[in-house]
Structure formats: C-alpha cells, structure tokens
Amino acid sequence: MQGQPVPVITVDGPSGAGKGTLSHLLADALGWHFLDSGALYRVTGHACVLEGVSWEDHAAVAAVARHLDVVFTTDRNGEVRVAYKGSDVSRAIRTEEGGRGASTVAVIPAVRTALLQRQREFCQPPGLVADGRDMGTVVFPDAALKIFLTASAEERARRRYLQLLDKGENVSLPRLLEDIEERDARDSSRSVSPLVPAEDAIVIDSSRLPISDVFSAVMETARRRGLV
Structure with a gap:
C-alpha cells in the first residue's frame, strides 16, 4: 500500500x-x-444461511467468502443495493x-483473508471513503485520513431501537443493548484484525454529537490535509 496514489479516508x-x-456524507x-465493508461480511453470513452452511464450520464459511457472488449497485435514490447470486438481499x-x-463470520481469519483484496479493489480514483472496523489498521493502513467513530453502547442501542421502530419492527431495547x-x-x-483505533486515527465520540457536527469536523480536517 506504500505510495498509494488514490486518497482514502x-x-x-x-x-x-x-x-x-x-x-455516505463524506463520499x-x-x-x-x-466502501461498506460490513456489507461484505453481512452478505457472507447471509449466504451461509441460504446455502445451509453453519457459521461454526469455519472452512465452509471461508469457502463461501472466497467465492462470494455479490454485486453492489446504486439506485436512483442514491441507495446502495446489494445482490447475492442475482437476488436483492439489501x-x-x-x-x-x-x-x-457478520460479527460471527468476521472472527474467522480465512474469511478476512478472502475478503481483503476485494475490499482493496474499491480503491479507485478520485478517492475512497471506507467504512468498517479494520479499514485504517489493516485494509488501508496508509490512508490519508483515519477516523475512529465511537459512542456509548447505551446510545448506540437507543439509535438502533429507533431505526427499527421506524421500520415497523417489534424490538426490545434491553435485547438490542445486550446484542451490541x-x-x-x-x-x-478476535485474534485477527480486532476492533481498535489505528495509532494515527482521530477518535470521535458521537454519543452527544449530532452527525452534522461530526461531518463538519471531519471535513475541516480533510481540508487541512489537502483532500478537499
């Protein structure tokens, strides 16, 4: 990745x-x-369910990841659509x-290895914004700007609870917090690519910040680094 000519955040x-x-706002x-790297792991986990592969069968899950037939497209509303074997699984x-x-299959080293190059292939001119858990530490270690965005577990559970309610789903806030x-x-x-900030990442706690403030702060940093 040394001398990467395409800028990455x-x-x-x-x-x-x-x-x-x-x-999305930055891109x-x-x-x-x-790049929504989490979607690749979500598709891998979902593909295992569709193919009758247990998440505990690491060799079989890795095989699914290596041969993952996934296509990302953007619809007229700007929403990213995900298809597995031609069927929309968004x-x-x-x-x-x-x-x-996604979280279960992501701990499997062979799965992470299988998806690594596919993630790096998203790095195309004029630049890439990569969303994930090891983007700045493993996938794009030479990124021009690294952000580590966090929030309390309670606040993240609350946000997810409201999202799911808005979709008409019956959810339990305590169960969501437990899952998170x-x-x-x-x-x-996990032993491979654990969720930790890169040494040169800017850590932002969004627990009490609106996303507009976080976006403005990151864009200002991008300007200072000559990315805008």
Whole structure:
C-alpha cells in the first residue's frame, strides 16, 4: 500500500456509532467512491444461511467468502443495493440477525483473508471513503485520513431501537443493548484484525454529537490535509 496514489479516508468504529451515515456524507461531498465493508461480511453470513452452511464450520464459511457472488449497485435514490447470486438481499442483511452473522463470520481469519483484496479493489480514483472496523489498521493502513467513530453502547442501542421502530419492527431495547455489548466484545477480542483505533486515527465520540457536527469536523480536517 506504500505510495498509494488514490486518497482514502477510513471510518472505523463499533456498530451504531454512525459510521455509515458519516461515510455516505463524506463520499457525497467529495464525489468519492464508498466502501461498506460490513456489507461484505453481512452478505457472507447471509449466504451461509441460504446455502445451509453453519457459521461454526469455519472452512465452509471461508469457502463461501472466497467465492462470494455479490454485486453492489446504486439506485436512483442514491441507495446502495446489494445482490447475492442475482437476488436483492439489501434488506435481509440489515436485520439484527444479519449483524450477528457478520460479527460471527468476521472472527474467522480465512474469511478476512478472502475478503481483503476485494475490499482493496474499491480503491479507485478520485478517492475512497471506507467504512468498517479494520479499514485504517489493516485494509488501508496508509490512508490519508483515519477516523475512529465511537459512542456509548447505551446510545448506540437507543439509535438502533429507533431505526427499527421506524421500520415497523417489534424490538426490545434491553435485547438490542445486550446484542451490541456481545458484538463489541466479539469484535474487540478476535485474534485477527480486532476492533481498535489505528495509532494515527482521530477518535470521535458521537454519543452527544449530532452527525452534522461530526461531518463538519471531519471535513475541516480533510481540508487541512489537502483532500478537499
């Protein structure tokens, strides 16, 4: 990655911190490409369910990841659509079950290896905003700007609760908090690419900040670094 000519901004952090929203805002403002790395892991977990592969069968899950037939497109409303084997799975992979599957398969080293190069292939001119958990530490270690966006588990559970209610889903706030805490523990303790800020990342706690303030702060930093 040394001497990478295409500028990259990485946005890492735990689930529900606002990474996706911030990354979309940055990509739109800069006119850059966008990588939702979590979607690749969500599709891998969902593909295993569709193919009858247990998440506990690491060799079989890695095989699914290596041969993942996934296509990302953007619809007329600017929404990213995800297709697996030609079928739209955008909604299915965004459920709580989809999140659990992503976090579960992401701890498998062979799965991370299988998806590494695919993620790096998103790095195309004029630039890339990469949203994930190890974008700044592993996938794009030479990124021009690294952001680690976090928030308290309670606030992230509250945000997710409101999102799901808005979609008409029947959810339990205590259960969401439990799931988030379990996912945090799994992501931060895995042996390969644990969820930690890169040494040169700017850490932002969004617990009490509106996303507009976070976006403005990151854009100002991007300007100072000559990325805008």
